[in-house]
Amino acid sequence: MSFFFQELVNGLTVGALYSLVALGFSMVYGVLKLLNFAHGDLYMVGAFTGYFVLQWFGGAQGLTIPVPLLLVIMFVLAALLTGGMGVAIERFAYRPLRNAPRIAPLITAIGISFFLENAALLLFGGQYRVYNTPDFIPFSAGIQIGSVNIDAVQIMVIVLGTVLMVGLRQLVVRTRLGKQMRAVAADREAAEMLGINVNLTIAATFFLGSALAGVAGVMAGLLFNQVTNYIGFLAGLKAFTAAVVGGIGSIPGAMLGGLLIGVAESFITGYVSSTYTNLLVFGLLIAVMLARPTGLLGRAQVQKV
Amino acid sequence: MKGRTIIAASVLGALAVAGCGSSGGGGTNAGGAGGGTKACVASIGFEGPITGPVAVLGQEQLHFADLALAADNAANKTKISLDQGDTQLNPAQATTVTQQFTSNSKIVAVVGPAGSQEVEAVGPLFARAGIAFISGSATAAALTTGKYPTFFRVVSKDSVQGPQDANYIINNLHPKSLMIVDDQEAYSTGLVAAMLPIFQKAGIKVDHESVSQKVTDFSSLVAKVTPSTSVVVLPWQVAANAQQFGRNLAQQHKKAVIFGTDGLFSPGTFTIAGSYVSSFGPDITAIPADASIAAAAKAKYGSFGTFGPPVYAATHVIDEAIASVCKAGQTPSASNVLAAIKKTSEPSTILGQPISFDSHGDLVNGKFFLFKIDSSGKYNLIPG
Known part of the structure; x- marks a missing residue:
């Protein structure tokens, strides 16, 4: 039974990351009907931001400020930087193509993704940058229930991820x-005819979605320790899948999709074999899509003729 | 009219100079071939992961190729230059670079590529072009079965490494059960295929797992490491991933020892105390004859591991082959350099062992070296 709970914790942790990135995908698709493939690379930028903040304050073994303060600075700076980049990308790459055929912004998004990946390569080099999280958040700071180990970073990822997702949901529903x-x-x-500033609303959507990706990037750096310019691709792919499975455009759907993929990966690795993880996870997702083509919480669009 | 005359004279002058330069260039090679008094000029290609996830290894390889080239050019009075090609350890990228090299008539041989999967991709291209390529780190056994007639390597192969590592684990670590995880690349699956039958024959319970090289979270996999699993074998190429695997083990309070193959030899990146790492290359800082090379490398590029020295050896083999072609009065070309490489017989090299090749391009009498990581992250050679 402890094995089950260990895998559940592992799956929820990774799932929370997928969900945070998936939220941005889903929000942007919701307002623009655009698959923003550059979104995963903002996650990468967030991870690099966290790394450089860590180095700025002395590195993992020589921190000059308290860890809670460091984490706040990491998350806030990553959110602001990636949020700002998201707004800039929307303003200069997507807005001019808003009325173009849908393939044009899609290709642009892929181009932006490659641009960010290679810009990071140029600026930071191809080496792995390592957070060395256990040096400043030791495993002993976590909790152990029986033989289930939950380290402090996992707790932080699950709690902060949940708070951000619930907060975003409240923002969308209540503000x-x-x-x-x-x-x-x-x-x-x-x-627009009702007086809503559409440009500002879209920019705000990009800011929020991108900021969440940046925060997820810092979480990934803390959790997985390593950052390169390529980490955004796989994260983006998983998040896109999560958004589609949950029902693209649906915020609760993105959360559910991310958690579902994370937990499914973890259980299949644990109970079947890591060899078949992707095969079975994506097989499961195909089954979900066949049963509910609009995703788990997506709604079919009714078109009046 | 006067202006036109000046322009015409200038153009004619420029053409004459260009013509002299051209014939001079050709004459240099021809002269080198003829009398041996003029410079022996050639270009060789370098294929390695200069950027990308394992750039740290590729950069080290490039640095050592440069060092070898400088030393050999000085010693042999040759003018061999290096054309760099970044493969990012990606077979597709390696194919693109190889197409550029094979279409460049100046390139007479190539150092690299680094990975076995890349050699699989580019082997047919080099074979068709008749260009020799020598890897300093591709160790998959299948590469030297004769299917790539222009391929050579200065390191031993996995069919040596796999059994050597497996037997060390059985005889010295005495596991009752172990986990072995491949990273879904040719290098990794080849090593697993070589090790699995040996473990099974020894009666060890083996949990064989598989994760993509792109995965960075191993917590779910580590949860499967049982208390009786005393060894986890990782035949991987990304040291940062093995480091994270080790951290996941510590996080879940698992005591299993990591045993990594040569792809994980990366001091400074993979530093999990108590782990073992094998390597195709020796620690040249412990070889007295290599002291000057080690000092030069450290002074110019900083610390290094075991990926650089074999590339130094590979570059040296090509340099010597080119020099021998020139000494024989020929102009270096892909075919005569290939023929010279086949005859290589270096009694002493940077690797502390002789280099000569068998008929399939394999290093004769190659071996692997084993290191244990101490609590400070230092790699200590295990004698034997």
């Missing part, structure tokens, strides 16, 4: 900005 985002997602032209 004026959230209402504007939903209006733009439902019908951009109608929203």
